[in-house]
Amino acid sequence: MDLSIIPKTIAASIEDTFQTMSGSKASILEISSEWENSQAYAIDIMSVLGLSSAALSGSISLGFPKQTYLPLIEKILGEKHESINRENADACAEILNIIYASARAKINPHGFDFQPAIPTTLIAKALDISLNEGCKSMKIKCASDCGDFFVILALKRNGQK
């Protein structure tokens, strides 16, 4: 089972989803397992989706600073938003949902069976992220016309402590 296909496919799905939904080009700056202090990224909204399959479990998270998120949803919805709130937070969940679902359709034929899942969205100020040491975690740092944002992928083989 070649796990390297997972971050590569998710990265391609991020680029495609952003380009199609917002007309805003997104590019992958870095895929890294190094994890510095996440507070440096000042994540203000984050959607998290639990990953489950027969062999692997984990999560995928999509996080934005406010200064990236507000111009992005303006591009997607065609309306200006002054703050992150309940009214516009589900855009983050929907983007993550589409990134995951389109990646899943390409990953599963390679011997995986990732299941559909429903995202949860957190709104906070400078959200800190603590990763489980038992997981293999990858940070996918992305740039877009609207600003930088992050995808965090955490995976663990089932049965592994």
Add this chain to the structure above:
Amino acid sequence: MFAPNTKILVVDDMMTMRKIVMKNLKEMGFSVITEAADGNLAWKELAAANPAFDLVISDWNMPNCSGLELLKKVRADAKISKTPFIMLTAEAEQHQVKEAVMAGVTNYMIKPFTPEGMKEKLEATHKKLSAQK
């Protein structure tokens, strides 16, 4: 293409996606658009509508009543069974597309989509329906 006064029901649990779909439809010239946040609410709209809806555009994954369940209810109701139904979904896996086709979906649209992609899909759906008449 569908006439501008086509009565359309947009169903999605995500407000963002309903807004995107309705914005695209309005830009295409459609003006009679109703929204519902899940399959159950959509079913109430469909049952109460007079005249009936001319087109349903529905998400697949929703709480309470999914798009697939809604499609099956529509196809099982003699009064509205012929209503064109477009499934809007991020689920691009082949077996899911087959499931929707088996349940009688008129067409399906994979997320993410552009406004141009949505217009093409509506045109293709209208062409398909015209050919069936």
